[in-house]
Amino acid sequence: MLIVMEHDATEPQIERVCSAIRSLGLDARPMPGAERTAIGIVGNERPVDPARFAGLPGVRQTLSVSAPYKQVSREWRREDTVIELANGTRIGGRQVVVMGGPCAVESEQQLFAAAEVVAGAGATVLRGGAFKPRTSPYAFQGLGVEGLELLAKARDRFGLAVVTEAMDPEGARVVADFADIVQIGARNMQNYALLREVGRLGRPVMLKRGMSATVKEWLLAAEYILAEGNPHVMLCERGIRGFDDATRNVLDVGSIALVKRLSHLPVIGDPSHATGVRDLVVPAARASIAAGADGVIVETHPNPAEALSDGQQALPPERFTSMVGELRAIAEVLGRGLVGL
Amino acid sequence: MLIVMEHDATEPQIERVCSAIRSLGLDARPMPGAERTAIGIVGNERPVDPARFAGLPGVRQTLSVSAPYKQVSREWRREDTVIELANGTRIGGRQVVVMGGPCAVESEQQLFAAAEVVAGAGATVLRGGAFKPRTSPYAFQGLGVEGLELLAKARDRFGLAVVTEAMDPEGARVVADFADIVQIGARNMQNYALLREVGRLGRPVMLKRGMSATVKEWLLAAEYILAEGNPHVMLCERGIRGFDDATRNVLDVGSIALVKRLSHLPVIGDPSHATGVRDLVVPAARASIAAGADGVIVETHPNPAEALSDGQQALPPERFTSMVGELRAIAEVLGRGLVGL
């Protein structure tokens, strides 16, 4: 349940509602807003009687939130969440965003070449893995902090924002020092210690959907981050596990459209991991935007054949560039545009 | 393997190649074409040495076809197959097609009202089930031949082509008498007696992907139809079974893009069955076209709340109409247009 206070409600009035909530053995979450404060009740498994609060001074109305996730739901917050990055990129607003870059940061030369392609195409966010989650302990694990430093250099040089993955709480603190967006990978969607840490850090977070997570589980994972006080969360659909190895995963465009209805958080499509096949990446990127995604994250490499990881799904520069044009045109069909700088 | 003959190859030369193939215990499939005849070799599990045929009189070249499906593959036929219907609709060409109509034919009034919406929106093919495959033997099974007759009347009245499902070989013969396109449902994708029958009937066929069929299995099912001599086959992606009941199925847009590369056959998206939720149908329809589909088939009902089946996924008339406009605009972004009459 959500209790919305009058715009001139006083601190003691707010505190009185909170203590009324706590007296029921429940948890109160005051959320100060521009217009008015709302107070969320969490921890209740059975419905709470709104009449208990309706009469308290300063209470404007009570709203029931039926979904198991609360703060991520559209019932809790009707308007779209918009996340603004340092370079001016706004994610979740009227315009769609394109993020691009290599799977892994390999060298300054490779990263700068990729960043030049990304910026030149009109995209505004640079991706690149410094800490790489690898299925095998013997595979290339990324450049670590050196990779983060290269990302920061590329950001300064090309005016891009940077998104990169963190794999554990300690790493999240380091990543948050360097990156504009901390990415949580699919394998870690339910790594609760990590979710709580990025919730406390406050940096924008991109939470990838787990390989076989339901939409409800995904939104509940996001709720872990918001519950720690960080509202700057975007969701990323990166393909779910299917039964046909003809593609790496299955891009679930229905879930993109569904999440936009259930939640106010921005949704990004990842056609590179969803398909795993270069020729299918652009069609899947177009499908993501057509389904209502607020952006895409796409792997591109200055020379895909020489990539240390995932080369078979990286777009060559010219294909990345032409894709951005197609995405802009589809966004315009939907009354949107492309984030530009 | 495919053996391509010179354009002036004689019948005896063609026969000689065929008998050379048969002498290896294999099956020869001569395919006369506008320019030249090609002869397919099927039934070989191991590669056949092309040198055996290269020197025969009238042979122009030999092509290896590595996929297990032969006649449906792009290796076998490079240019797109275009299927032309009586009302002038061309499926698989430069323009995309919109098919619409109710889940089931319920009455003349309902069907005509739906057909009016479909035609008025600029779509050119009317869908509607006369024989309904139902999970339960006790559910409404369709109007049968009466439904077919209503479809034929609606076709004449509104200038639409008609697509409707056949569920068994006998029914296929009846459906082929009334409909422009015989639909094979997902449950029957590997009903080989039915596939062979529609292969022999020669009418255009829309083959829906089985609920958990791989792309390879789907193309091999189409191969059953082509192997009987019917090349007028379109494929329909209607969503695969997933693990999350938040949507009815998962629209596999990657498979749409993949099949367009592997095969020369047209591909149609079915966002209604793929999502099963009215609010998600239009985003999924847009995603289908954006991924490269040659058309969509969408359920619409003059009054969704009163539909005898699948009402929760049928679009109301005004939403169907606005969707057609959005699809046209996305098709134009891709250098295509919408089939019009």
Add this chain to the structure above:
Amino acid sequence: MLIVMEHDATEPQIERVCSAIRSLGLDARPMPGAERTAIGIVGNERPVDPARFAGLPGVRQTLSVSAPYKQVSREWRREDTVIELANGTRIGGRQVVVMGGPCAVESEQQLFAAAEVVAGAGATVLRGGAFKPRTSPYAFQGLGVEGLELLAKARDRFGLAVVTEAMDPEGARVVADFADIVQIGARNMQNYALLREVGRLGRPVMLKRGMSATVKEWLLAAEYILAEGNPHVMLCERGIRGFDDATRNVLDVGSIALVKRLSHLPVIGDPSHATGVRDLVVPAARASIAAGADGVIVETHPNPAEALSDGQQALPPERFTSMVGELRAIAEVLGRGLVGL
């Protein structure tokens, strides 16, 4: 709903209940039994008031059947269905049954060698495909009627019962002339024309679960057969489609245990198709019986390396024989035994 009549209810009393049902626009199914007649109501989507029938002469009690499947449910019939074959094999009773034989009937020599192994090991049902559903139209499709004749010869010679697949209604009539059990394959689980035909034929039927059918869909498919008047149906769990190609399918032992609770029909496990890997067949067979299956159907070939189909999952004779011993011992742990002749 099920209306149970007194044991001495008269025909007119039964007819009166039926016409009361029909007057509600519903369908009445009288089922004469040894003790008393029960009348099922089908076709109702909303609950029917039992008071309408409770007072009619000859009515003993009314039972609500909440599942969408009616006649297959344990609510409808509490005691286990036992199917008795001509050679005395009883399926679904206290003892478990072993069915064995080659994937496909290839020749008299091959079939008789396999039948000798099967009978020698103490199994009582011979399997072998005469009509083979093959993913590719160019693969070996079985010997057809010649294969059925060989199966009948083997039955006479070795005292076994015979199970073999029918793929279409016409074929089902032929198969029913030769076989003790007509098998419906996974691809045809929702081929309703075929289900209805075997429902009318009256021969015992083994209905395999579709590749990604839910338990509810599987039981509703069985209901199609019972609804035509054939109660001699056994269900066969043959593995569901999974995401890991390390095994061909995933044997769903939980569904075996679940179906035994939801339905009175016998359940057979098929570890050969479920795993597709010879070394895993025996463990999966043991798991089937341990989970409560009423039997297993296992592929064995006198010389697996030379099998024309599925050789990689056929057990060599000695492994088949030792498996039967292990299954007997596990059955005994559960208070059951092995069907013997």
Add this chain to the structure above:
Amino acid sequence: MLIVMEHDATEPQIERVCSAIRSLGLDARPMPGAERTAIGIVGNERPVDPARFAGLPGVRQTLSVSAPYKQVSREWRREDTVIELANGTRIGGRQVVVMGGPCAVESEQQLFAAAEVVAGAGATVLRGGAFKPRTSPYAFQGLGVEGLELLAKARDRFGLAVVTEAMDPEGARVVADFADIVQIGARNMQNYALLREVGRLGRPVMLKRGMSATVKEWLLAAEYILAEGNPHVMLCERGIRGFDDATRNVLDVGSIALVKRLSHLPVIGDPSHATGVRDLVVPAARASIAAGADGVIVETHPNPAEALSDGQQALPPERFTSMVGELRAIAEVLGRGLVGL
């Protein structure tokens, strides 16, 4: 590749092999054994020529290890790994182990009552969650360290070993102080920081399979632990995500049999999470042992109706006790027995 040294090979000989490996840009892993040292080569993506090492002094033989996982494979180590716990329980040997207890530790009274049931039934390992991974941030998260202390008390009182879950590296260190086995849950199967930490801690580890992890991904996750020097790893099949919500998950008995062939590590079945339905737990437990598992872990609660979590899948005491008897009998059929104290 694995290079096996002579039993009297000297340190300098071993070091010379290692530096020969490193000179190829690869990683050398010396593994001192009771009999002789073996040196693993990891990090090679292409095959290494064994002739490079065959002639070096002290080298006995070279073995190729073709699987991507190395130290967990049967190629690397042929004999079964047996893990011995403080209370004498040996896991992975001739006898199968039963682990039981509540989902979550709730109170001393509840835990002791459960432990009494577990010990009384003849099981030897007590399970119980102190740190609970919960899908919702607002659900009961476990008693934490207090729960660990209660588990330790129950261990001392009833002579049981204890298994409990750790959710992050820091928690793993605390759990390792209290528990005999550190459990890694399905959500954390690819939480590499956690895997590395339990690899360094050296305590026996039970690694649950991820919800939709392939067998290869699961074994590679185990490889992360062994690669840090901890060979005491058991694998736990807890059901994979399926498409049918009639059961919580699908117990993949084929994977149990497969992993026993691919790896020398013990495998435990978890029928409680695999089915999620009380009536199906015992059949699934029997199926696990019948498929070749080295044990099962089963939820039991002194009063399931009052459990704070997962009560619907907990066995009541008497059913747990009778299950142990059934498992013992099935183990005996397979020439095994039950671990006793």
